[in-house]
Amino acid sequence: MKVSADSVPEPPRHGMFSNAVVRGDRFWTSGMHAGGPSGPVGGDDAYRQAKEAFRxxxxxxxxxxxxxxxxxxxxxxxxxxxxxxxxxxxxxxxxSGEMPCSTLVGVNALVDPGLKVEVEAEGVIAATAASGTPAGS
Structure with a gap:
């Protein structure tokens, strides 16, 4: 199932890809960056761009x-x-706490000029119990 969020811009060419997808109890997000109509949110500051990508x-x-x-x-x-x-x-x-697995990749460029950071995520819905204990522990 395709998933969207009101506060996240839709892909520019609607239908080319989804921002997020759920299959069963698994989810994936496309790479999120700080791109905006007037340039990157956060300007050329990598921290501020990363904050927006993570948001x-x-x-x-x-x-x-x-x-x-x-x-x-x-x-x-x-x-x-x-x-x-x-x-x-x-x-x-x-x-915080138990951190996700992670890969960091250096690239020559991202989709729009000025972008410095792009982040994608995947996971399991309800992977943690209400107490914050990892599922299966």
Whole structure:
């Protein structure tokens, strides 16, 4: 099932891809970045761009019926790997406790000029119990 969130821009060419998808108890988000009609949210600041990318990911995760604690895998794409500390700071404002698995990839460019960060996530809906204990523990 395709999933959208009101506060996350839809893909520019509607129908080319989905922002998020749920299959059974699993969810996936497309790569989220800070792109906007007037340029990147946060300007050229990697931390502020990362905050916006993570905000969009979290909104989509919630629209899937999950929480940030249900995210099991993150992939982060950076145009400058030296920005990893700034992106890590933004990430730590969203995720705590048992952290998702993660991959960080340095890339030459993202879809729009000026973008520095893109984040995609996947997970299992209700992966954590109400007490915050990981499912299966």
């Amino acid at each position: 969009r990911v979290v909104e989509l995760v919630r629209a899937c019926g999950a929480t940030p604690a249900d995210v099991t895998v993150l992939r982060v794409y950076l145009t400058d790997v030296d920005d990893k500390a700034a992106v890590g700071r933004a990430r730590s404002e969203v995720f």
